[in-house]
Amino acid sequence: MGGARPTPDRERYAGLFAQRTRVMKSSAMRDLMALTERPEIISLAGGLADTTLFPAEDLAKVLSHMAAESSARALQYAPTEGMADIRPALTEVMAAEGMTVDPDEILVTTGGQQVIDLVCKTLVDPGDVIIAEGPTYPGAVPTFSAYEADVVQVELDADGMRIDVLQETLARLDAEGRRPKFIYTIPNFQNPGGVTLSLERRRELVRIAQEREILVLEDNPYGLLRYEGEALPTLYQLDGGRFVVYAGTLSKILSPGIRVGWTLAPAPVRQKMVVGKQGSDLNSSSLSQLMVAYYFRERDWHDYVRRQADVYRARRDVMLDELGRHMPEGATWTTPQGGLFVWLTLPSYFDTTDLLARALQHNVAFVPGRAAYLDGRGGQSARINFSGVHEDDIREGIARIGAVVAEQAELYASLTGSTPPGAGRGRGAAPPGAAGDVADAGAPIVPLRTAGRRRGSR
Amino acid sequence: MGGARPTPDRERYAGLFAQRTRVMKSSAMRDLMALTERPEIISLAGGLADTTLFPAEDLAKVLSHMAAESSARALQYAPTEGMADIRPALTEVMAAEGMTVDPDEILVTTGGQQVIDLVCKTLVDPGDVIIAEGPTYPGAVPTFSAYEADVVQVELDADGMRIDVLQETLARLDAEGRRPKFIYTIPNFQNPGGVTLSLERRRELVRIAQEREILVLEDNPYGLLRYEGEALPTLYQLDGGRFVVYAGTLSKILSPGIRVGWTLAPAPVRQKMVVGKQGSDLNSSSLSQLMVAYYFRERDWHDYVRRQADVYRARRDVMLDELGRHMPEGATWTTPQGGLFVWLTLPSYFDTTDLLARALQHNVAFVPGRAAYLDGRGGQSARINFSGVHEDDIREGIARIGAVVAEQAELYASLTGSTPPGAGRGRGAAPPGAAGDVADAGAPIVPLRTAGRRRGSR
Structure with a gap:
């Protein structure tokens, strides 16, 4: 009994794998x-x-208060939608981003990552188009590919996603009879581009979403980590929550290790995301949710x-x-x-x-x-x-x-046999804190290519 | 800007939803x-x-030690596969179940639920057959349905899944040219059936899996919560980890709120599950993983x-x-x-x-x-x-x-106008602690019907 270790045998299991694993x-x-x-x-x-x-002694204090008062609840299951305790904290974070929200509309998730996953689960069939920025968040790649999406990437420049290229892309998709399921964007200090979507472009993007009735997934992990310049309104706030699904997270302003994110979405979308989450992990960690509730109550998170x-x-x-x-x-x-x-x-x-x-x-x-x-x-x-x-x-x-x-x-x-241009000391760098976001203001942050080449997703 | 609350409008979003949401x-x-x-x-x-x-003061102590010594790591991302710190604890739990495992083969998950999800993600295309017990774990229903699986349920009796019915079901599927992607079973104190798969049937099930090269997902949340009788070997141990994927969890022996589960799977399957998990939630809570590591080190979990x-x-x-x-x-x-x-x-x-x-x-x-x-x-x-x-x-x-x-x-x-049979005081109940698992030993625990009726999954 036992003892015999499994021999990895790709051939043996290959016939069992789902289609999606070929493109994941x-x-x-x-x-x-x-x-x-x-x-x-x-x-x-x-x-x-x-x-x-983060001061270790603060964490120790917050956690021991939580344990002393709420041990049984911290160790117990929680509703899939998230605990009531954490809602004031998340509402405060969004208020600091200039957002007015109803705490009951928050769906707590296992990090911001799970928001991307649940949005795909709710919206994306194999071959469906997702529009993303080019470059986009590398962590979204395993998610988009697991849902066998056809990801069309729209370039960035110093002012974020190029809305002119987005318009061209949408027109081309129209001509092909394809409606993108959603537009994925990180408007603030984009990952990995580092650029920020300008106010004018935010307004344009929201207008496009509303006119075309396309959902936008606004991923905003860094909004409060601004080192200069003035904060811009979120797409969610500009839209009033009709076509913008908002993804928030505490990963960058408190801790990625606790895996606490959240989403706001139109009710019919959110309801399906809740069922999706039941199947994924039942609920997000109660220990983490209560830790956040106590932290926000006892410490100055700002x-x-x-x-x-x-x-x-x-x-x-x-x-x-x-x-x-x-x-x-x-x-x-x-x-x-x-x-x-x-x-x-x-x-x-x-x-x-x-x-x-x-x-x-x-x-x-x-x-x-x-x-x-x-x-x-x-x-x-x-x-x-x-x-x-x-x-x-x-x-x-x-x-x-x-x-x-x-x-x-x-x-x-x-x-x-040729001398490469400038293997020596630096040139072409924008001075830190300069108004423009890129070295050569106005230039695309990646070499211009045709946006949105189609990728066979199967 | 803002203010206008979203109006739930099912019609508006309906065209955007993925196929799977129709059957979820x-x-x-x-x-x-x-x-x-x-x-x-x-x-x-x-x-x-x-x-x-669970003593609140124990939790407070364990958490404050953890915070004092490992705050930065508890708050930080962790590898998708799970932290090294938690592996000895999980290995100890499996040793108590009579299992010998290599700690490096453990994939830590966000509860046992995520194991079911990742196994489906790795193996199941829409319309694929999963064999499950009838009745089966209600929490698997949103998962199986999200992957649009065709779930064929095989009855239980006092000795667990009826292997004769399983054989008939497999023969019928063979005749239809359909190979089930996996057999899902909870051998110990089944949820919801309460029955336990006998040793003889465990051996038969493992033999069938090996002969037919079908994976078995063994879900074992309750194995250590035995109130009488002798522990039986896990399917994983009987099989040697070739065709059995093992799902473990701390939800029932420590805490469901921390969302810590794990899996052992043949390497090619596990590798795909890791990529699947990257897309789902990057990694499971570091706070929870370290809490478990400290708890097992400082307290007598047995x-x-x-x-x-x-x-x-x-x-x-x-x-x-x-x-x-x-x-x-x-x-x-x-x-x-x-x-x-x-x-x-x-x-x-x-x-x-x-x-x-x-x-x-x-x-x-x-x-x-x-x-x-x-x-x-x-x-x-x-x-x-x-x-x-x-x-x-x-x-x-x-x-x-x-x-x-x-x-x-x-x-x-x-x-x-008829008197129903026995609306009065109890009869038909098995005495607690009786050898048999059901009132009428040997009888199926649900009325016999044809096993595995096909369900149109789309």
Whole structure:
């Protein structure tokens, strides 16, 4: 009995796998996690809030109060929709984003990630079109691909998603008789692009959604992590909640480890998401929900957000300085007004997937740009994170990437006999805190290509 | 801006919904939760461990140690596969179930529920056959239906799933050219049936799985909550992990609120489940995983399981006594050797869905039997829980159900002019602790019907 270990035998099980597994893509970001856990690696690949900033003694106090008063409830099942206790906290966060919401309309989820999953579960059949930004959140790739969606990506520029390209894309889809199921956007400090959707474009996007009766999934993890400039209204607020589904999360302003997110959606959509969630995980952690309720009651959560923002602002500035110092001529990068990421684009002879392999040998990691596309684009770009890494490590990390880049540039020169443009000291970088979001204001943050090439999803 | 509240407009959004939403069924159990939260209701509908048995001061201590030592990690993302810290704890639980496993093969999930979801995600295309027990876990209904599976249910008797009926079902599916994607079973103290798969049948089931190369999903939430009799080996252990996917959970032996489950699966299957999980929720709560690690290190978890078992055994005995006192002639119920549930079957003129509506008026709830079938069966039966309710409430709850049953019986008599069989005091009940699992040993626990009627899944 027992003892005989399973022999992995792909052939044996292959006939059993669902169709979706043929197109399911893993998240490059997640796959990198194991690698980048090695202490000698400086990882700029994460999308991490720096949880060492949270005072351990505060957590200990909040949790022991919670346990003393509400142990049995923290350990028990909760309604699928979420506990009443956490609703005031989430409502406060949204109020800080300028949103007026009915707490009873909140569906609590297992992180913001589950909102994306449940929206797909509710709306997407195999082959259905989702419009996303190009680049888009790398963590959405395994979700979109699991639902066998045909993801059409619309470029960004310094003002966020290009609405003119969106219009062209919608017209083309119309002509093909295809109606997109939803438009996925991260308007604030986009992941990975770092850019922010302008107010004018927010109004246009909402108008398009209302006119065409298309749902928009507004993913807003970083809205409160703004380091300069004025906050803009959410799409949800501009729309009044008719066509905008809102995804919120505490992952970046409190903790990703507790897995607490939430959504607001039109009632018929939300009701189906609740049934979807019953099947996925019954309910989100009661322990986490009550921890949040107690934390918001006992501590000044605004203060913690401000303290984080101060630290991340300084780290961003260091990163932008270092990019200026170490990146070659022809490289561009975004200057985010908030959030966690800078999007770096190298001259056309670079391939960041290859570059990552070399970078890992030099003990530094980033997310290669292809991870942010479902259509193969992004090979010249990289997502680099500044929030989760100390300033010294940012300096060292960017210097190491710079060294690998210079090495590649020399290799290119020796192979082609030509001198690559600027393998030396930095040019083309936007000064930190500049008004524009990109090095060359107005330019697309990725090389212009035809938007929304179709991808056979089966 | 803002202000205008969304008007629910089913027509407007209907065209956007995915195909699967047409067949997605919500869990009757979950839908009952909101209703049964009213304090005047005695709910025998839950599937709850009694978390008031867990000492609040223990939880406070464990959590404050964890926070003091590991705050930043508890608040941070974790690998999708789960944290290293929790693996010894889960390995210990499986050792107590008689299983030898490699800790590195464990995939940590968001409750046992997510195992069912990820197995479906990996294996099930719309229209694919899943074989389940009849009755089956009501919480699997929203999952199976979301994947548009064709669920074929095989009856139970006192010794668990009827392997002869399974064989007939497999032969019939063979003749139709259909290969089931997996067989879903809860071998110990089945939910909702209360019966346990005999050792002989375990061996037969494993042999069938190996011969036919069919996966079995073994869901084992209650294995350690045994109140009498000897533990039987898990299917996973008998099989050696070749065709059995194992689903474990801490929901019943520690806490459902922390949402910690896990799975063991053949490597090619597990790898796809990991990608599926990336898309669903990135990783399970780090806070919960570390809480478990600290709890297992600092406290005697075996002792807590024993204390729970003592309490639940006594509650079971009270429930069985009361059923004997209040149920009419012709009613039968199972005598579980462990777990949380008794499965009650009333004479053929009862409909437990109607009965529930009346029972709620009398402030008592149970899960109607139809919730445990995807094919409309179960109308005479009910799942009644004894673990989550104090003995006095069990007495009062069963008395109230008895009163509603008697009322229905009288109504039947007055409408048909005949005396229903035994609307009075109990008969047909198996004595608690009897060797057999059902009142009439050897009889099926639900009226025999043709197993596995096909259900159009679209």
